[in-house]
Structure formats: C-alpha cells, structure tokens
Amino acid sequence: MNDMPKPASVARLAQHAIEAQAKGFDHVDTWVFDLDNTLYPASSRLFDQIDDRITSYIANRYGIDGISARALQKYYYRTHGTTLRGLMAEDGLDPANFLAFVHDIDHSVLEPAPDLAAAIARLPGRRFVLTNGSRRHAESVAGRLGVLDLFEDVYDIAASNYVPKPAQEAYDGFLKLHGIAPERAAMFEDLSKNLVVPHALGMRTVLIAPRDGEPDALERATSPEDFTGAPHVDHVTDDLAGFLTALSIVAAR
Structure with missing residues (x-):
C-alpha cells in the first residue's frame, strides 16, 4: 500500500x-x-493566543492598559529580540513564570x-x-x-x-x-x-x-x-x- x-x-x-x-x-x-x-x-491563529497572553502579562505586571502594554511589548521585542529577553534584561523577570503564563493556551485548535x-x-x-x-x-x-x-x-x-x-x-x-x-x-x-x-x-x-x-x-x-x-x-x-x-x-x- x-x-x-x-x-x-x-x-x-x-x-x-x-x-x-x-x-x-x-x-x-x-x-x-x-x-x-x-x-x-x-x-490556526495559535500564536495569536500567545501574543495576547504576552500583552496581558505585561498589562498585569505594570498595571497598565492593553494599548500601553502592547506598545511596551513591541519595544521589548524590537530592542531585545524577544519580549521575554527584554523583561529579563530590564526588569529582572522570572522566565519560568512568564513562559508558564503565556503558553497557557488552547492547543486543541491544532x-x-x-x-x-x-x-x-x-x-x-x-x-x-x-x-x-x-x-x-x-x-x-x-x-x-x-x-x-x-x-x-x-x-x-x-x-x-x-x-x-x-x-x-x-x-x-x-x-x-x-x-x-x-x-x-x-x-x-x-x-x-x-x-x-x-x-x-x-x-x-x-x-x-x-x-x-x-x-x-x-x-x-x-x-x-x-x-x-x-x-x-x-x-x-x-x-x-x-x-x-x-x-x-x-x-x-
């Protein structure tokens, strides 16, 4: 066959x-x-879920609105290669906590x-x-x-x-x-x-x-x-x- x-x-x-x-x-x-x-x-728009979770993480961390969080997210990405790297370099972020949050998504769309x-x-x-x-x-x-x-x-x-x-x-x-x-x-x-x-x-x-x-x-x-x-x-x-x-x-x- x-x-x-x-x-x-x-x-x-x-x-x-x-x-x-x-x-x-x-x-x-x-x-x-x-x-x-x-x-x-x-x-599949799976990454869109991650993208949104990153924005939410930043908004919650700094107590800012979604638009401001999105702008900061892009700044970190453009400056450091990834948002995570920017948060680690400029704010001493715990990467494990960040990754657990942003990857808590619905994989069943795949x-x-x-x-x-x-x-x-x-x-x-x-x-x-x-x-x-x-x-x-x-x-x-x-x-x-x-x-x-x-x-x-x-x-x-x-x-x-x-x-x-x-x-x-x-x-x-x-x-x-x-x-x-x-x-x-x-x-x-x-x-x-x-x-x-x-x-x-x-x-x-x-x-x-x-x-x-x-x-x-x-x-x-x-x-x-x-x-x-x-x-x-x-x-x-x-x-x-x-x-x-x-x-x-x-x-x-």
Missing part, C-alpha cells in the same frame, strides 16, 4: 521537487525546525497533520526542534500535530539559557550540544531574521512564508524582501508538508 500523501496539486509538488533539487539538499543529514508558525500554519508527519518521517538523518518557546509548549504543539516522536530533541529557550534566536549564541549552543555540522544541516523558519546566522554557518535555509490571507504574527517582518529574495534565504515556501514531500522524492532518485 502506498503511504505517500496525496498532494492537492501534482504540478505544485513537481515544482517543489524541481526547486528543492536546485537548492541542493542531497548533502543534508540534519533537519532543524522552528516551532510556532512553522510546523503549523499561521491560519489539527493532526498526517501529511506533515509522513514527510518529516521520510527525511534521512536526524531531526530537531529549535524554538524560542518552552519545551512544554513545543511538546504540546508537536503532540497535537502527531510529529513529536519524530524529533530527537526539542532545544527550547531554557536550554539556550534564555538567549533567543536570532542571537549567534542560541545556534552555537544548540549545534555544540548535539554535535551538528552546520554545513550538513537545514533550517526551517517563519522569520527571515532567524535564518541569517544559520545561513552564515553554512546551513541550507528555508523560509516558511504565510499563505494568502494568513495573519502576520507580532514577530513577523513586514518588508516584502523578507519573503522573496533575501540572500540568507535559500528557499521560500508556504507549504511545508509539500516541500518536505518533494525533498523525499528528490532524495529517492
């Missing part, structure tokens, strides 16, 4: 395969995935993703999740999608000593811990800025762009070049499962 997922469009899958082959993934034996808005589509699971399972070599979120959140997401058991490890923000992507230190710690040769690895991310360091290290980089009509998260860059021809982005796709399926087709040749 053929367990290959049925693509919505054979022509689309064929185009994925052509592009994947052109980008040269045949040397890759380690596959690294961001979590939020990468393993699941932004259309549907199982059998096509994605099958595509990830076919990737040759090792597979990891590298996230600025918590391990508990990552495991909840991956469990709902049906892909948790396919990953060797989840490298979360605590493992990174709360230094977030896109900081070089976040990637260096991950690669060293797991003995990964970056020139033989590929990174999948929904934020262009988080692919700058991986590309410089020699990793193949894939940007997961939002599909038409999908909401942009707070973190998502807004300039068009972030989803088109940035030099640190080797490929852009809005269909992770289709792209990975294409990789398995290319690898089987």
Whole structure:
C-alpha cells in the first residue's frame, strides 16, 4: 500500500521537487525546525493566543492598559529580540513564570497533520526542534500535530539559557550540544531574521512564508524582501508538508 500523501496539486509538488533539487539538499543529514508558525500554519491563529497572553502579562505586571502594554511589548521585542529577553534584561523577570503564563493556551485548535508527519518521517538523518518557546509548549504543539516522536530533541529557550534566536549564541549552543555540522544541516523558519546566522554557518535555509490571507504574527517582518529574495534565504515556501514531500522524492532518485 502506498503511504505517500496525496498532494492537492501534482504540478505544485513537481515544482517543489524541481526547486528543492536546485537548492541542493542531497548533502543534508540534519533537519532543524522552528516551532510556532512553522510546523503549523499561521491560519490556526495559535500564536495569536500567545501574543495576547504576552500583552496581558505585561498589562498585569505594570498595571497598565492593553494599548500601553502592547506598545511596551513591541519595544521589548524590537530592542531585545524577544519580549521575554527584554523583561529579563530590564526588569529582572522570572522566565519560568512568564513562559508558564503565556503558553497557557488552547492547543486543541491544532489539527493532526498526517501529511506533515509522513514527510518529516521520510527525511534521512536526524531531526530537531529549535524554538524560542518552552519545551512544554513545543511538546504540546508537536503532540497535537502527531510529529513529536519524530524529533530527537526539542532545544527550547531554557536550554539556550534564555538567549533567543536570532542571537549567534542560541545556534552555537544548540549545534555544540548535539554535535551538528552546520554545513550538513537545514533550517526551517517563519522569520527571515532567524535564518541569517544559520545561513552564515553554512546551513541550507528555508523560509516558511504565510499563505494568502494568513495573519502576520507580532514577530513577523513586514518588508516584502523578507519573503522573496533575501540572500540568507535559500528557499521560500508556504507549504511545508509539500516541500518536505518533494525533498523525499528528490532524495529517492
């Protein structure tokens, strides 16, 4: 029985395969995935829940209204890379308390993703999740999608000593811990800025762009070049499962 997922469009899958082959993934034996808005589509609006919880946390902490909290949230993000990092640097925040609060969300909005699971399972070599979120959140997401058991490890923000992507230190710690040769690895991310360091290290980089009509998260860059021809982005796709399926087709040749 053929367990290959049925693509919505054979022509689309064929185009994925052509592009994947052109980008040269045949040397890759380690596959690294961001979590939020990468393993699941932004259309689920799961990250919107986290975004709202972050705003609520700041409003409660400082006793301010939602609009002011949102502005402070964006300031911390733009200045420090993540809101958590800003709160830790400028206010001595306990990160465990913050993460428990902002990830107390409804994960049931995520549907199982059998096509994605099958595509990830076919990737040759090792597979990891590298996230600025918590391990508990990552495991909840991956469990709902049906892909948790396919990953060797989840490298979360605590493992990174709360230094977030896109900081070089976040990637260096991950690669060293797991003995990964970056020139033989590929990174999948929904934020262009988080692919700058991986590309410089020699990793193949894939940007997961939002599909038409999908909401942009707070973190998502807004300039068009972030989803088109940035030099640190080797490929852009809005269909992770289709792209990975294409990789398995290319690898089987």
